[in-house]
Amino acid sequence: MEIEIYGRIRGKIITTVFLFSLIPMVFLVFFLLYVQFDKIYTDKITNTLKTMVYNKKRSIDLFFEERIAQIKTLAYTHNYETLSNDKYLSELLNVVQSTSKSIVDLGIINQDGEHVAYAGPYKLKGVNYKNEQWFHEVLFKEIYISDVFMGFRKFPHIIIALMRKDGGKFWILRATIDSNVFNSLVQGAQVGEKGDAYLVNSDSVLQTPSRFGSQVLSKIDFLNNEVFNSIIDEKVLHLNKIFVGLSRIDIKKWHLVITKDGNEEMSQFNDVKIDAVLILIVFILIIIVGTFMVSKSIIKGLILSEKKKSMIDANLMQSSKMAALGKLAAGVAHEINNPLALIKESAGWIKDLLSEEEQEKIKNFVEYEKMANKIELHVERARSVTHRMLGFARRLEPAQENVDFNMLADQTVSFLESEALHRNIKIEKNLLKDIPLITTDTAQVQQVILNILDNAIDAIGKNGTIGLRTGYNDSENKIFLAISDTGIGIPQEEAKKIFDPFYTTKRPGDGTGLGLAISYNIIEKLGGKIEVDSTVGVGSTFTIYLPIRRIA
Amino acid sequence: MENMKVLVVDDEGDFIELFVKRLKKRQIDIIGVESGYRALDILKKEKIDVVLLDVKMPGMDGIDTLREIKTKYPLIEVIMITGHGSVESGLQGMIHGAYDYVLKPFDLEVLLNKLKKAFERKRLKEKA
Structure with missing residues (x-):
């Protein structure tokens, strides 16, 4: 019953301490890690991506602007006749390529779509572009940049074409952009292990290869037109932990797409999370141990005070x-x-x-x-x-009175004389004559003597001797009464416990286990002490010492 | 013991009767009454030497009676009889001027001895 109560108290202490210490800590850690840090990190990645998209878009724009400027310069510093010369055109290409490798070939196309001159690695001279779409576009727009297309060379490429009017006639200077140079320009924005960067046209057709699988001219499907049309400046979307940075390429109706894997970006941060959770677990363990220790000591104290x-x-x-x-x-x-x-x-x-x-x-x-x-x-x-x-x-x-210790011992024994006789226990008295009077509480001392005598009789059971000896210790100014029995004795390890409350060798119900504890208490309060000396099988001797207080 | 006149006060009638008989048989002039008030009445009329007074009595108890006797007749000696065994009640009597006390049940010879001594003391005081 008592154990149950203490268990319940302990449970309450543990629960309370746990709740009050763990809830704020766990809340703090998870709030910081999973709400605040996530938000900060997302913001950071978004901003970085935005900047990246903007820069890349600027450099792509610049790339095209430069190429156009180059082509324009060529077209406007030469006339049709000069450029129609294949040899000259080849020399010109060499000069151009010596400063920039981005242009692969040059071609001159006349009014009828006929390829009159060509410098470059493909055999394209004499091909007629009259029915090609770009041919019509350039006539209409004067400068035309194509989407990536296969064309006559059966290889994906981009062309820049410029129309020059010369009197009533017109001719076209066409240059092909090295797709490797262009691709690497775009792919320079592929960061990390899972980052991707590519260009798509307004129909979601890839203009540069995606890093993961999709080839040029294939369609991507995870972004639709609606998204592209909504782009004004730079834009960052979150799609399933993937950050998608989008921007419009002004010179064409193209879109730059740069993706970053959120998980990858946050992997560093995930380490921090793991550390934090580990530290949290360590703290929780410390709290658990601490709580158990505290509750244990509280319960111990409770039991002790309850006993007292x-x-x-x-x-x-x-x-x-x-x-x-x-x-x-x-x-x-x-x-x-x-x-x-x-x-x-x-x-x-x-x-x-x-x-x-x-x-x-x-x-x-x-x-x-x-x-x-x-x-x-x-x-x-x-x-x-x-x-x-x-x-x-x-x-x-209760009183303080002058007591003759011998008389007191004598009288107390007389209460138990018949009991002793009945059990055939002999009582031997060896009382010191003219023992000094002590000032003490007779009743209480008598109770102590009774308790010890009672125990002595119990220890003997039947047939034995109880000895009473009084004496006087002048140096300590104390008198003593030694009560010895020929009982069963007390084992050494038990001897320490006999004055503890509730220590009893009697059957439950026969003894309270308080007799000696109370006796010890009484004698201590009266300024004396009780000593015990016992040998198993031989018997025990309890000695009560009491101070002699001389009345002034 | 000649001419000693004793008054015994005890609420127990049977005890008074027996006690008076026994002392009369020993040629002691004795009167027995059952209360403190009656005792004081007797003392007004008779010349008493020693009073034997029970401590515990209904109404006016032994100690009250003792005080009355000692204030009115300081020369009269009083011996307290107590069944309460407690030495205190006896001692209390002594404090209020009783000559001695005996515990019930008592030995008649012991009591007679005490009576004699009390009577002698009274005579000595009277002479002085």
């Missing part, structure tokens, strides 16, 4: 029991003493009257006299009982 309290209670109860017993004893003794006095006087009167009679005249004279004497004798016996009871009662009133 119940000892005090038991002591109090014992005292009040003894006080009640004392009153009862005094009352009974008094009520009996009066009739005893009457009986004794009656017997005395019979004797008085008998002394007037002549013995010969009364047949049973001797018997009458004998019986009267017997009555007196037994009244005397009863008187000794009532007087002892009164003496006991009187001593129950």
Whole structure:
């Protein structure tokens, strides 16, 4: 029952401490890690991506602007005749390529779409572009940049074409952009292990290869037109932990797409998360251990104070029991003493009257006299009982009085004499004559002696000897009473515990386990001490020391 | 013991009767009453030497009676009889001027001895 209560208290302490210490900590860690840090990191990645998209878009724009400028310069610094010369055109290409490798070939196309001159790695001279779409576009727009297309060379490429009007005629200078140079320009924005960067046209057709699988001219499907049309400046989308940066390439209706894997970007941060969670776990373990230790010590303290309290209670109860017993004893003794006095006087009167009679005249004279004497004798016996009871009662009133220790020991033993006799236990007294008087509380000392004697009788059981020895220790200014028995003795390891409350060797219900604890307490309060010396199988000796307080 | 006049006060009638009989048989002039008030009445009329006074009595108890006697008749010696065994009640009597006390049940010879001594003391005081 008590264990159950303590267990419940312990449970409450543990739960409370856990809740109050863990909830804020866990909340803090998870709030920071999973809400705040995520937000900060997302913002950071978004901003970086935005900048990246902007820069890349600028450099692509610039690339095209430069190429256009180059082509323009060529077209406007030469006339049709000069450029129609293949040899010259080749020399021109060499000059151009010496500063920039981005242009692969040059071609001159006349009014009818006929490829009149060509410099470059493909055999394209003489091909007619009259029916090609770009041919019509350039006629219409003067400068035209194509999407990536296969064309006659059956290889994906981009062309820049410029139309020059010369009198009533016109001719076209066409250059092909090296797709490797262009691709690497775009792919320069592929960061990390999972980052991607590519260009798509307005129909979501790839203009540069994607890093993961999709080739040029294939369609991508995870972004639709609606998204592209909504782009004004740079834009960053979050799609399933993937950050997508988008921008418009001004010179064409193209879109730059740069993706970053959020997980990859956050992997560093995930390490921090793991560290934080590990630290959290360590803290939780520390708290658990701490809580268990604290609760254990609290419960220990509780049990201790509870024990102390119940000892005090038991002591109090014992005292009040003894006080009640004392009153009862005094009352009974008094009520009996009066009739005893009457009986004794009656017997005395019979004797008085008998002394007037002549013995010969009364047949049973001797018997009458004998019986009267017997009555007196037994009244005397009863008187000794009532007087002892009164003496006991009187001593129950707490007091500081001068006590003859020998007399006290003697009287206390007399309470247990019949019990001892019944069990065939001999009581040997060896009391020091002229022992100094002590000032103490007789009743309490008597209770202690009674407790020890009681235990001695229990230890012996039947057939044995109890010894009482009083003495005087001048150097310590103490008197002592040693009570020895020939009982079973106390094992060494148990000897330390015998004064503990609730320590008992008696069967449950037979002893409270408080007798010696209370005795120890009493003697300590009276300024004395109790010592025990015991050998298993030989017997035990309890010695009570009490100080001699001389009255000034 | 000649001319000693004793008054015994005890609420127990039977005890008074027996006690008076026994002392009369020993040629002691004795009167027995059952309360403190009656005792004081007797003392007004009779010349008493020693009073034997029970401590515990209903109404006016032994100690009250003792005080009355000692204030009115300081020369009269009083011996307290107590069934309460407690030495205190006896001692309390002594404090209020009783000559001695006996515990019930008592030995008649012991009591007679005490009576004699009390009477002697009274006579000595009277002479002085």
